[in-house]
Amino acid sequence: MKPVLIIDPGHGGKDPGGGSNKYWVEKDMNLTISLYQFQRYQQLGIPVAITRQKDVTLSPAERTKIVRESGAKYCHSNHINAGGGDGGEVIHSIYGGEDMAEEVAAELQHAGQNIRRIFTRPLPNDRTRDFYYMNRDTGAVITNIIEYGFADSRGDDIRQIKDDWQVLAESVVKAFCSYVEFPYESIRGGVTLKKYLSLPPEASTWRIYPLNASPVKGNEKGFLRPEKFGGLTYQILGTPQAHVYLIQTRDFGKVQIYGHPNTGAKVLTK
Structure with missing residues (x-):
């Protein structure tokens, strides 16, 4: 159609x-x-x-x-x-x-x-x-x-x-x-839009942090490798503080990640 x-x-x-x-x-x-x-x-x-x-x-x-x-x-x-x-x-x-x-x-x-x-x-x-x-x-x-x-x-x-x-x-x-004279109904229960954190393909590594530690250098749990995969995108599961997000990764489980816009990270809604 x-x-x-x-x-x-x-x-x-x-x-x-x-x-x-x-x-x-x-x-x-x-x-x-x-x-x-x-x-x-x-x-x-x-x-x-x-x-x-x-x-x-x-x-x-x-x-x-x-x-x-x-x-x-x-x-x-x-x-x-x-x-x-x-x-x-x-x-x-x-x-x-x-x-x-x-x-x-x-x-x-x-x-x-x-x-x-x-x-x-x-x-x-x-x-x-x-x-x-x-x-x-x-x-x-x-x-x-x-x-x-x-x-x-x-x-x-x-x-x-x-x-x-x-x-x-x-x-x-x-x-x-x-x-266009098409029947309109207002939102019922809202349209669920999910937020995602997109890491740029130019970044060779990206620090991630355990849930029970402050997300600062020295407390890393490991590193993601956006460049290797042409960029990485994760659904945001929570925002414990400004520009810090909770994501679920394959290799490290649920972790914290810092994604200020100045880092090249982007928050997308879809």
């Missing part, structure tokens, strides 16, 4: 996205929001596709080709903004998508996010073509670019996205269901 909607988590891989700050990297937040929505649409019985389900690099040409060839009629491209503003934005094509954009913006506002603007933008040297490639090169697919807020906002965007991203993501699901 062809999807009705395809979700595009903006950026990814070598492209972190500009809407990043000390709390998140845009590409990861985009993916977290998108995977949540992907599960929700499946739960609601809406045929849905997604351009990426992990941290991979997609060129503009690759990304838009996936959208065009998906068979979907609609696309949501999820992003976090930057530039010092505050509030959500929804961008639609000069050729359509305004009604869907207004529906999305209205639900985002109802969820507590102020709306900065709903707009479209043509190329300055060719007013017949969209400025943004996700509007311009996705063919007949009606695409909205959804900016959930500003990563460098002086208002409340950072708190909202950090603490209430799921509320904002759900509001878009509700808006789309209303727009």
Whole structure:
């Protein structure tokens, strides 16, 4: 069955996205929001596709080709903004998508996010073509670019996205269901999203610590070898302190591991 909607988590891989700050990297937040929505649409019985389900690099040409060839009629491209503003934005094509954009913006506002603007933008040297490639090169697919807020906002965007991203993501699901006149049911028991710690393939070794010791150098239980396996990913079983995680390993059992973002480790939600 062809999807009705395809979700595009903006950026990814070598492209972190500009809407990043000390709390998140845009590409990861985009993916977290998108995977949540992907599960929700499946739960609601809406045929849905997604351009990426992990941290991979997609060129503009690759990304838009996936959208065009998906068979979907609609696309949501999820992003976090930057530039010092505050509030959500929804961008639609000069050729359509305004009604869907207004529906999305209205639900985002109802969820507590102020709306900065709903707009479209043509190329300055060719007013017949969209400025943004996700509007311009996705063919007949009606695409909205959804900016959930500003990563460098002086208002409340950072708190909202950090603490209430799921509320904002759900509001878009509700808006789309209303727009395509598909029955919507609110969350019952929530969508279970698991967190994972991803260790970079560039790291030759990574210290792990027993559960009954402080996770500092000298207390190691052993070493993981991400480089050997092209990177390693573990489900996070607990967070006893900031940037310290409990994971289950094959060779060492349940252990503690330190994964501050400065180390190259990433926490993923899926």
